[in-house]
Amino acid sequence: MLAHRMRKLLFIYVAMLILGSAVAWAQVSEADTRTRLPQRWALIIANDDYTNIEPKMPSAIADGKGMAEKLGGINFKVTTVSNLKNFSAFDKALKEFARKVSEDDLVVVYFSGHGFIYNGSNYMVGTSMPQPMSKGDILKFALPSETITDYFDVASPGAVVLLVDACRSLGAVKTAPGTQIVEKGSPNQISGKGQFFMGLATRDGATAAGFGDASHMSIYTNAIVAHLAKEDTEFKDVYQDISVKVLLDSTKIGEPQQPGVFGYWNTMIYINPTQRTFDRDKELWLSVLNEKKPDTVEAFIARNALSPYVRAAKAWLERNGDSTTAQSYSRVSPSDVEQAYGAAEGEAAEVARPRGPFAFDRLQNTQGDLAMVVPTDGNVIDDSQLRRLRRYSTIGQERIVLNGVIARSSPELSGDVVGRLAARDRVVLKEVVEHGSETWARIELPNIVTGEAYVKFEEKSEAKVSLGHPIGTFILPSQPGNSSMVSSEALNSALAEVKKRGKTITWASLSTGRSLISQVSSDRLLQLAHAKYLLNKQNVSNTAITSVAGSPDMQGDGVRVKLFGY
Secondary structure: HHHHHHHHHHHHHHHHHHHHHOOOOOOOOHHHHHOOOOEEEEEEEEEEOOOOOOOOOOOOHHHHHHHHHHHHHHEEEEEEEOOOOOOOHHHHHHHHHOHHHHHOOEEEEEEEEEEEEOOOOEEEEOOOOOOOOOOHHHHHHEEOOOOOOOOOOOOOOEEEEEEEEEEEEEEEEEEEEOOOEEEEEEOOOOOOOOOEEEEEEEOOOOOOOOOOOOOOHHHHHHHHHHHHHOOOOOOOHHHHHHHHHHHHHHHHOOOOOEEEEEEEOOOOOEOOHEEEEEEEHHHHHHHHHOOOOHHHHHHHHOOOOOOOOOOOOHHHHHOOOOOOEEEOOOOOOOOHHHHHHHHHHOOOOOEEEEOOEEEOOOEOOOOHHHHOOOOOOOOOOOHHHHHHHHHHHOOEEEEOOOOOOEEEEOOOOOEEEEEEEEEEEEEEEEEOOOOOOOEEEEEOOOOOOOOOEEEEOOOOOOOOEEEEEEEEEEEEEEEEOEEEOOOOOHHHHHHHHHHHHHOOEEEEEEEHHHHHHHHHHHHHHHHHHHHHHHHOOOOOHHHHHEEEEOOOOOOOOOOOEEEEOO
């Protein structure tokens, strides 16, 4: 028993020496965790008093009041304007409002009034618009909704949410004494910029209900007000609740109405976050800092543009974002570790430590490789793609230089010196070349020379590294409420079972599936960082964790964990 225990301790010690730890990094600094809560701005535009269009829009008065009260109640700084007569009035109101907004803030713009579609764009109508009107006068009296984001180009807010409760055909249908159903609609296309979510009262070609008195909000706005303040919920999910209520309420009085959604956004938008959301943001950001990978930080910024930590993330990337310099490494390939689990068949799993002064990224991200491949069926990878991706784990993979080495023009010591590589530089291993009794690596040198070069291997053979026996594998699902994180409860439960069986973890391999959807691939990269952070909290060292983002044999959501040990 004592001998067995000593072997385990010796294994752990040797593994840490052979596999290498992360390059030395300072502890998390104050600058890395400095927070700034994004300011929350709302512009409410309510146009009810149309001089040349019948019917007027009395319900816009109630709409504007209801939205202003709701947004003000959840800490938005609200500006309300009404009866904007023409394009110039819209333009002035938006420019004045935009001057209040700063980088990374959240902006909500709401419009209630008449509108129309022309040439694929949705227009919000000024109260003085004539009827009929020539196409040359459109931009004198109406504002294209897709140009809203242009007003915030300088400020660069974290996200802009535009909610349009606007007419489509400027007509009305009588349904009952004292009640009018006003037609509203949405554009055929939109070309928003930045993080832009646009919600519209109805889908294309359909009508939406607005009432003919000032005491009733429209069906669409009433649904927004009912659900807008839902806490700690992504707005895309809140908007689903809004859509369901609109559909149910509209069906009761006439034609079913289904709101539409357009836009271009990657970030998670929370209209009413509480401390719970901020605590999750902090844990995720600490996970990303622990990973020390620029692409993981970039994923955090893309998916968390409204986080209190987004400015700290941008500052970190400015200081550490050089993609040619590695921040952490492993002496073995993460892909090889993944495959070793199934190959062990009850024995201790082994992987090769390749020859040469090179190491691997501790997190191997192959998501970008698949982006150039057209899938045969959705996100499914065919057999030829799978074989190609498996080959990627050896030749053609980026490597990290361990120590300063000289690169030559040919595989011989007499070759010209074409570059000097420093520790942590990145290269691409193209081929292993035998030259007489010597072994050389043919490599590409990013940002150093054009073309290829050669580095001499000092080792004569590859070393074998024991990872331990396979002792368990499981999937960590996403954390409820945040798709960029994994469930800590699921991990704690799985590790408790491992401990109950008397097992000691010596290595953990993490992997996610592949996706062509940028939001999903970013979330999976962040989930890997979070899973690693949670394992650290359970006393599994960073030096004993490798990860593969976009593993070709991993399907579905979540993070797959493979544990090695004794």
